[in-house]
Amino acid sequence: MRDFSYLRADSVEAARNAAALPGAMLLAGGTTLVDLAKCGVAEPSTVIDVSHIEGLNAIDVNSDRAIIGALAKMSHVADHAAVKSQFPAVSEALWQAASAQLRNMATIGGNLMQRTRCPYFRDPANFPACNKRAPGSGCSAIGGITRGHAVLGTSEACIATYPGDLAIALVAFDAEVDLGERRLKIEDFFLAPGATAEQEHDIRPGEIITAIEIPGSAAARRSTYLKVRDRQSYEFAAASAAIGLELEADGRTIRDIRVALGGVATKPWRARSVEDALKGKALDEASVRKASELAMEGAVDHGANHYKIALAPRVIARAILKLGETA
Amino acid sequence: MTVHDMKHAASDSARLEAVGGRLSRVDGPAKITGKAHYAFEQQLEGLTHAVLVSATIAAGKVIGIDTRAAETAPGVLAVLTPDTIMVLKGASDWLGNPPAQPTYNPLAREVTFSGQHIAAVVAETFEQAVAAAALVKVSYDETPAIVDLSDGTDGIPIEAMTKEWGNAEAAFAAAPVRVCAAYNTPREFQAAMEPHGLIARWQGDELTIWEPSQWVDGMARTYAEWFGVPFENVRLVSPYIGGGFGSKALALAHSAVAAAAAKMLGRPVKLVLNRPQNFTSYGGRAATRQTVAIGADKAGRIQSIVHRGVNETAVDGMWVEPLGSVTAIMYATPNFSSKQNVVRVNTVVPGAKRAPGENPSAFGIECAIDELAYELGIDPLEMRLINYAEQDPQVKKPWSTRQLREAFAAGAEAFGWAKRSPAPHSMRDGRQLVGWGVAAGTYPVRRAYGEAMVKILADGSVEVESSSIDMGQGTYTILAQTAAETLGVPVEQVTVKLGDSLLARAGVTGGSRLAGVMTGAVYKAASQALDELVGLALSDPRSPFHGLQANTLAVKDGRIASPRGEGPELSIAELMGMLGRERIEAKGDTVPAGFTPEQRYNNYTTIAMALPHTEGDYSRHSWCAHFVEVRVDEDFGTVRVSRVVSALDSGRLYNPKLAESQWKGGIIMGIGQALLEEGIVDRRHGRIVNGNFADYMLPTNADIPDIQTISVGIPDPHSSALGGKGVGELGIVGVAPAIANAVFHATGKRVRDLPITLEKLI
């Protein structure tokens, strides 16, 4: 950890100005930033503490939409009664993330900006090659330990998995991120690595996230987040799915369905092919399982992560089936 | 040093103080309220901070260390390299063998593992030291590394591990029913919450070390030898230990660096390993491979066991993980052969982790016997009873006590084993496949000699002193109970001081021996102190008991009276006042009478004097049986342990509450071993890539079901003075095979490589 200057921003405006300084990084809950600084990955020259800005932690939910301030804590959003009733998948994604202690510190804005758990990315002293950290230096993961790496959206430059849970639910329900001057669909906010693995978000110097907005829908109201991992708690997903389901009045024909995947792709992954295959069809186990396979079209494994190709469709299918049972 | 609230601990019920009472941990409240100060939390005047620079290659030579930028960085006091650190003397090993080399340099020029310490930066603040350490540039001449067991040859045979009787190979070949399979366990780590580290301070040629330690006297010896000062000049202080699990018994390279830096700078130095360094600076459990072949007759009676094991060790150090230890004693067999090799790989020397040897050994034999049971269609529990060893099959001596049959019966009853559906893949709950598994475990009773000081003070309070330690297993508590019972005083009047090499000496806290050793020593010392008090009370003219026609006095609840009630009844404080005594103190020990001072020193500072568990007429072991239920998701392959019932024979329990807590801790660690724990090595770099607490998976509360433990032990007079056997390590032994066996029962898939992660089942 090298020396840095500390600046406390009391307004969004002040934070934006400071964030435009070269080498500046925002500090919200600090659970990613401090961790990465200890690993030697983040080396900010200025740390801008935004955690005291007033009014950025509001949670405002009605049946049309939810607006969640960037400084709202993960635990508060997860426990929010209206979030639970209007957007159950959002609440479930949050409470299955990290640990209780982390959720009490971590903010929604910081959560969207969390970095990959690729072990090579996190250990610059021992693994200098990492395109995400040092563009052009190569990728230490390819040919190495890849059990946690992505099978979708990878490139020759980088195969790192997007680790978060919340964004999977957000991408399923077409949420938008508010950057002040600009508003972006969550799907566009996250970038697949391509040849520029270092660019993970469409966010420019001087921009900060002020809020996210999630449109309400019948599918969002009947939604769930299923997270599969070896350890029951406090582990990133081996594979996860955020699903929303709306049935016709007959109680079995699918009118609307949302499918997004976590733990298997380089960015929060919307599986539209699965949605398209199921819309208008009757909800039965065989067709759900078959359609879920479509999510893995184009999947590429790197050996130890091969299991994800088998696992992810099962996670999708089981989440859909679970929603189908809870009429 | 002790800030224990004895009132709180004793408040649960009446006879808690007696040995065998369920007294709560007396150190618990101090720990929970933050009053317990751990070793390197000491605040010292002029403290400096050292940070290590570690090797980023697994094998090769250091050809240059550029320290210029670090030396001029803010706050830096010294940058130590192999060339500039003071050279130490070689120290004897834990067996007391003299050093292989006359000198010792804790910083390496020849790199034999990734993470080895190359240099150290000392600065005024920790942050300055961290920043400057990042500026040290090391260049290497890298050579190919041997990464793990699969790289090597067959390795080096360890002849001392060979155990053979009958003609095992021929009997196996001739057996009508045979199973043979390979079982692997990965590199695992102790993963204690409290990292390794220390503060070292020199005053003249006297060295004080504050360091978490499972063995203050053994480590003090090492420091004394490194620096060529008398043993008495080294004081090692370790009041509390935030988990050791076998890793904190030795002074290590980083310890030497800190002590040398303190000497060179003339200022106290604090050095704490960061989390990744805790995975590379000392050894975890070695990765192991075993093949177990069992031949049996059609009735399931074992005819032969052929066992071959191999564990990894280091290029520059030897660690043998005794893989045949349980194999050789668990079942009766007329023919047996076990042999073991080690393979040198580029790793830090592996070390002891809870039940070294017995733990992986049980994984092999207890899975293999399960495979044999399914092969024959015999209930796995029945299979174990058919082959019950009525005496130690290896040394052919009777067991001191072996309540394993009782453990099987009690565990099966509580678990409901009789309701088991025999076929694999035949029990389910929705989309969860349900499986039941059983396995046995054992751990030898290790015995040694100990010493304790007991003081009766003027106010009637009692102090117990020992250099032994409490790493959470309950030494503070059971020694207070032992002194309270022996002296007849309420436990609240007893204070226990531990973990300081100035106190009465003790050997290593490892191998589940400490409780047996120390309760014996405290009993001895307390009895002597009591004898002296009673003697004075009867003989001193100032005593109201003087002239009484009694030849002894009784003490109960801190009050002293004649056994038949004639004469006065006084509190100990009143009596001490009348006698005009400030204190009565007695140092008691269990050391054999003829021991020379040299032998006594070696008894406390090496493990060479420990008694073999098969010494004399008996073979002494603790035993257990674990019954486990798992649920395996049929789609995801995720395994959750939903029920554990374990019946354990640790002999007499000095404190059942603490024993249960130890057993459960072991069982929980076993669940982690079975399902989660694995040091993952990048084969190209020979480096652990998950050396941190987010990526090295340990079970969370959510992974642990309700665990029922049942004590089936009886006092074992051959194992310890008060009849206890071992507790701390026993619980983990057999848990992983019980879970693997349950997973087979649930799924029909036999996973022989730990941990049982989801991709092995989908």
Ligand SMILES: Cc1cc2nc3c(=O)[nH]c(=O)nc-3n(C[C@H](O)[C@H](O)[C@H](O)COP(=O)(O)OP(=O)(O)OC[C@H]3O[C@@H](n4cnc5c(N)ncnc54)[C@H](O)[C@@H]3O)c2cc1C
């Ligand atoms: C051990 C561990 C386990 C975890 N497990 C999970 C898990 O299972 N699932 C999961 O989803 N997450 C997990 N996390 C990640 C955790 O959710 C994030 O660390 C947390 O949400 C980050 O929020 P923060 O407020 O602490 O961010 P900070 O650390 O303060 O900031 C993180 C980054 O975001 C930037 N930033 C912060 N606020 C803004 C803003 N308003 N606008 C623009 N940029 C901003 C900062 O500059 C910084 O780069 C885990 C983290 C740890 C350490």
Ligand code: SF4
């Ligand atoms: S996968 Fe991406 S983050 Fe990981 S080492 Fe390769 S480039 Fe870096």
